[in-house]
Amino acid sequence: MPERPMIEIENVSKFYGIYKALDDVSLSIAEGEFFSLLGPSGCGKTTLLRSIAGFETPTHGEIYIDGAPSLALPPNRRPTNMVFQSYAIFPHLDVAENVAYGLKRLKLTPQEEKKRVGDALDQVRLSGLGQRKAHELSGGQRQRVALARALVMRPKVLLLDEPLSALDKKLREEMQVELRTLQKAVGITFILVTHDQYEALALSDRIAVMFGGRIAQVATPKEIYQHPRTRKVADFLGGMNFLKARVLGEQAGAVSVDAARFGAVSLAKPHGFSASDGHVTVGIRPERLRLLWDDDRAPHELAGRIENRAYFGEVTHLTVGIDGLEEPLSMVETNNYGADDLPIGAEIRLAFDPDAFVLLAEDPPVSRV
Amino acid sequence: MNALTQRLRLIPLLPAYVAVYFLFLYLPILLLPVFSFNNAATTTFPLAGFTTKWYASLVGNTVMLEAARNSLVVGVTVSLLSTLLGICAARAITRYRFRGQKAAAGLIMAPLFLPEIIVAVSLLMIVLAMGLELSLLTVILGQTVFCVPYAMSVLVSGFEGFDRSLEEASYDLGETALGTFRRVTLPVVAPAIVSSLLVSFTISLDEFILAFFLSGTEPTLPVYIWGQLRFAAKLPGVLALGTIMLAASILMLTFAEILRRRAERRTQMALMLP
């Protein structure tokens, strides 16, 4: 990261009684970065975001915002602003008054205030709706008001708590594009909390995946999808076929394993790799397996049988049983060649690329108390 | 100033205020029992020693016992009548949507927003204008008007959590309307109904203005007490009677509250709400 850090989280823990909501979390987020906290509900991502905003006080550790330690500061004195999951639009105020809410304290001239509110509304494409009341707005419009209300404060960091989860699928996808464009335009740090892996992948510069109050991996979307560090991370970010494999040997930077029916596979050796009992877990994404039709041939092939089939419109998900494998394999086929017409029980052949396998580390045991 | 010092500044102030407020609320109520056991005819400090003679004096007081009997008759009738009327109204409001609903509910709840003396005077006028005699019956009719809003509030909150799909499930399983009421609706809302009965009875027992205007020659307990207040010498006896009434009210209210909470839990469980 060449940019200077905007948020530095140092060994932050948060206990509720003996329950660990956050367990020794450290993280650095750069200026101008679009950063996502991704994880299942209860993983601590919202607690972390609310600690940055000042609504939760960590039990241990420190959070630096733009170089300044900020745990002693109440939320109203932090250079961060938040878009709440429920949007928290003040029902007794109209749109313009909502956006101007935080500006009142700054003692601007009425003209200045009006201009800043107008600019903020333009920015989120709500010009002309200033006089509407909160209850007259659609879900998407409420979200934009919440965004404008936070951005008008010109925060150093914008915090977004599942901002798209209340919207329907189509609107959500539109807003994802808009959010990304907006972030590039204003150029400040965005921190997004989400449980939707596609949202995190599509929007972020970097993602932190969290489980059980801890950070499991921090990486770019591509890195985290293609090279998940652990089995849980791999699983959370889409489908993955897991296999137990026996270690054949270790070289500098590489490990070769016997991946059952897939044969000997050579994998990049992760940092701090150790195979305690000579066995490791490897994984391959369903879309990296490919059906072979009629006379197709591939360097690496396996024979199997369709056990189940689910039609998804553009693709079909297949479950394929392979002799000698404990678990059937999942694969995703486009419907261009008739995968959706394969009968259950049909004998098929599939191709795979040995380079598509990833070596997965064991997940640390989860204990929240 | 950071969040912590701010909190430290506010927090001790508020509990202190709450404590003073509760003292203000409870002081008058706690004094009645204190002086009812005080061995003196006046209510002054320091206390003069413990006695139960004021309670003993109540036992042979036939006028007071007659008033107590009247209060009991009125209280039981009023609580039954206002709970019955309250059930109808509460069910209509929580279960159905119809035009005029707000207006009808508004009229029924109006006694809450009226000076009681105006309700009393208007009832007195119409009773006398129709040539009826003032009696316990007129007290019952009047107090019921006054109790229905309270009974209805208790019942509405009891019925509100009641999921209509429970009844629909019963119909779907072949039960009749009456059977559904008996086997599903009634058991779920029973605590709210008992709670309404108790609250109405308490209000009726303590109600003074309507009884004062409408009771004619048959006083209820508060009307009897009102008559005694003119005589300073009778004060300790009144205090003893008041203490008994107070204890009865608090007991019934506590019981009503316990039932109300049980009802709340029950409807929540039926809905599988957290």
Add this chain to the structure above:
Amino acid sequence: MTAAALGAAADTPPPARQGRWVRSEEARGLAMISPTFLYALALLLLPVLTVLAYSFWTQDYLDIDRTFTLENYRQALTEPIYRDLFVRSLWISLVVSVATVVFSYPIAWFISFHGGVHRNLWLFLVTVPCWTSYLLRVMSWKVILGYGGVLNTGLISLGLIDEPVTSLLYNSNAVVITLVHSWAAFAILPIYVSLQKIDRTLIEAARDLGDSRMRAFFRVTLPLSLPGVVSAFLIVMIPTVGDYVTPRLVGGKDGVMIATAIQTQFGKGANWPLGAALSVTTMVLVSLAAAVVVFALKFAVRRIR
């Protein structure tokens, strides 16, 4: 079924569809509420309308003259004795309602925001005193505030004062204190309900946008709890104006209120039409006063933004 029922009800149902209307939600709702509604109609609305009618008639000993006249209202509004009583009653009810709301708001706020899991218990404890006999509580205040009463003798035995303070009982202050005590729970409950309805993230949003706790309270919590404050205010002010027991027991000469005059017209005075006119005037005046206060309150809260 709801939509069909409403559709059928929108135009008066033709005979052919009557069977359907009878089974509709609207018909069943009306049937269900009608016993209670008719009861209130007969024993509340009809009597109040009778009072209204009487207020325009005159009485000559036992005979009622039913010619329309405004004479009773002229008397009610111009006779100094009634004018004084109206002014005092309105003033006392205003002071009582403002004081009750102001003193009760922090309690409602405390229960709603810091009551934790015991909120219901707190509410119960607050309401218990108000459910016990009104007459007994007023009597108790008389015992507390009297010349030889608890407060005076208590303070003397503690050595804080040498002789009894005479100004405690039999004046309008005593009436105000007693009434504030009587109506406390009626103010706390509506305020509490409206505070409970406030989405807590709105307050967090205000803090996030730069407000201190205090400012967030005045700009968000208070305006949003205004409906509760207004109904608390109304539920205290309107009934208080016609209070009878408190002025009679602790008010003395200085604390007499309009209810005493109304009662006199139906008792000794035996002038029903005048009593009716006094009752109607009381209601009209207190409604106007309450409307002014509510309007002023809303205006004041709007200004805070």
